[in-house]
Amino acid sequence: MMGSFCRSLAQDKVVKLTFKEAVRLGLENNVTVNQQRNQLKYTQVNKTSSLLQLGPNVYAEGNVNRTDGNSYNPNDLKVVNGVLDYIGGSINANMPVFRGFILLNQFRAAHNNNEAQLHTVVRSNQDVIALVSNQYLQCLLDQELVKVNEENVRVQKVTYDQIKEQANLGAKAEADVYNQEYLWRNAELLLVQSRNKLKNDIATLSVTLQTDPGIYFEVDQVDWDINQLVADSTSYDVMVSTAIDRRSDLKQADYAEKGARMNYLARKGYYYPSIYAAVSYGSRYNYAQGDDNRSFKDQFTKDNTALDYGLSINIPIFNAWTYRAQTASARVNYDNATLAKKNTEVTVKSDVVLAYQNFNDAKTTYFTCQAQLKASEFAYNMEKEKYELGISNIVQLSTVSQAYVTAQGDFQTATFTLMFQKILVSYAMGTLQSEDIP
DSSP states (O other): OHHHHHHHHHHHHHHHHHHHHHHHHHHHHHHHHHHHHHHHHHHHHHHHHHHHTTEEEEEEEEEEEEEEEEEEEEEEEEEEEEEEEEEEEEEEEEEESSEEEEEEEEHHHHHHHHHHHHHHHHHHHHHHHHHHHHHHHHHHHHHHHHHHHHHHHHHHHHHHHHHHHHHHSSSHHHHHHHHHHHHHHHHHHHHHHHHHHHHHHHHHHHHHHHTTTSSEEEEEOOOOHHHHTTOOOOOOHHHHHHHHHHOOHHHHHHHHHHHHHHHHHHHHHHGGGGEEEEEEEEEEEEEEEOOOOHHHIIIIIIIIEEEEEEEEEEEOOOOTTTTHHHHHHHHHHHEEEEEEHHHHHHHHHHHHHHHHHHHHHHHHHHHHHHHHHHHHHHHHHHHHHOOOSSSHHHHHHHHHHHHHHHHHHHHHHHHHHHHHHHHHHHHTTOOGGGGGOO
């Protein structure tokens, strides 16, 4: 999909970009998200490695060497002066029996760190969806404002032509022509400014999506039921409980705290003795020039085989406080992780409060702007009719005309603000997914 989109960009230069396509491109190309995914791969490998370290370490060993001079021949129990060749090999295994639960706690820490990173990736995805949504809807709003200004330019130009023609016939004052020309030129200026803003916001979105900024695209309309948005009555308590249960950054902080605690306990394990079990099975072959050497088969498979096994214990007595310093550092990390978790809990509740308030305010603003638009449109039509009948003046018409244009812009802004605030509600609750994008 991404390749076909880029090819269409190169071929057509101007293409329609849908909301879903924008979010998909953002999730695929965002640098931060991809870095977090790479880090997740590492934590998964580290988790598996920590688990396997609980088992034995098995390895094969081999050696070949030659001694030229005095050497001891173990087969003949005598010192040989000459060349003595050795070939040896063994299979060895060692396993920790007790290490103060260091390896177990390290595995638990790795498991929690992997879970924390998994939720970091999820939240990073939601960050990108929210960012792309904001920029996409801003571009869509810019496009609608361009249309409003284009229509305003058309209306002002038509009105100017009418007034100018009427002034030539003596039905309108010359001053009305100049006033209307100002409104027309000012409308053109607003159109140029709105087009420039659209181009700048498209370029910003292009950088976020990691597409070629030199290739222009248009954002497609969003198929969103605005009536369903204004009818949303999710309560504050439901939002809070959902956020506590679903917010990935809160889960990440919780797992990070658990991982830091396990790391701390693992470091404390270095204060205790360590017990290892080991086993080794091997053989060797030696050849001394001038002696009656037995065959390789006899020596390597029969005479020189050996099985070694046993236990070893390591008791820490004094290591210049190395373990104490490492444990203190792990304790600080654990305490800081606890503080970070508490701060995240406060942040989650604060985000929910803001999202709840802003969404309700956006609904109120939408209804207000909708009523304002209807009133402004009615006032403009009435004032225009009165002016054409000669019972109003150009100043009054200009005032209501500007109010009507402003009301159109305010209504479009309120509509797209309501859409984005709905996305922020899902973002605050931790339920935002790419599937939710219309």
